Amino acid sequence: MTMTNDGTAVEQIEALQTGHAQIWGRLGQCGTWWSGSDRVDAIAEGRQALCCDLCRVRSEALSPMMVLGQHDAVSNLPDSAVDLIHRLTTDPGRLSKDWASQIINVITEEAYVELVTVICIQYVIDSFNRCLGLPLRELPLAGGGTPNRIRPEGVGDVGAWVSQGLDKSLANVSRAASLVPETETLWRELVQMHYSRGPEFADLVWNRALSRPQVELLASTVSSLNECFY
Secondary structure (H helix, E strand, O other), X not given: OOOOOOOHHHHHHHHHHHHHHHHHHHHOOOOOOOOHXXXXXXXXXXXXXXXXXXXXHHHHOOOHHHOOOOOOOOOOOOHHHHHHHHHHHHOHHHOOHHHHHHHHHHHOHHHHHHHHHHHHHHHHHHHHHHHOOOOOOOOOOOOOOOXXXXXXXXXXXXXXXXXXXXXXXXXXHHHOOOOOHHHHHXXXXXXXXXXXXXXXXXXXXXXXXXXXXXXXXXXXXXXXXXXXXX
16 A cells, blocks of 8 residues: 555545445446446446537536537437436536426436436546546446336425435435435445445544544535535
């Protein structure tokens, strides 16, 4: 291991890389509403969105929905799924409930939530590598199997864009993906890995190089830069 100062920073980077590798491989497994190959295609589309001409023009427009055209897609996913992936990747701050409802009417809210969760995980892991000047990971291997498309119990209208778990003891960041519990588990693992560390967050046990206020400052700054209304 290369050491810098007390080696803590490098050690944490290596720990995150190990955790990312485990989650990345599971991203390619068959989901609840999308197959393994669909999910791998979604990851490829998430990367493609960054060089899509339509996305570039829309991101520069005052009214992105007024800009018509076709995405530079690299998969056979439905057009509405491609639009979801590309817009979520390139212009998340201006997504609207009306737009989301149109997508949901085509692919269902469960499929919508699973795609959003997969892309959010992919974006975090890819951004980590880009920021450190590391090569992007190879696309995960697509797992076999058929989505069971079983809607979980204990979900309903909580005033959000999609149905969520009714258990108010869960953090909103977890409830947001509760329509697809198996994929939400990957998202929760990633959040805990980078930010909350599960029980440590609530118990205020903190053994990181950055102090708790420093972590909160970084988190709020990133949220602001990403125009996150939450």
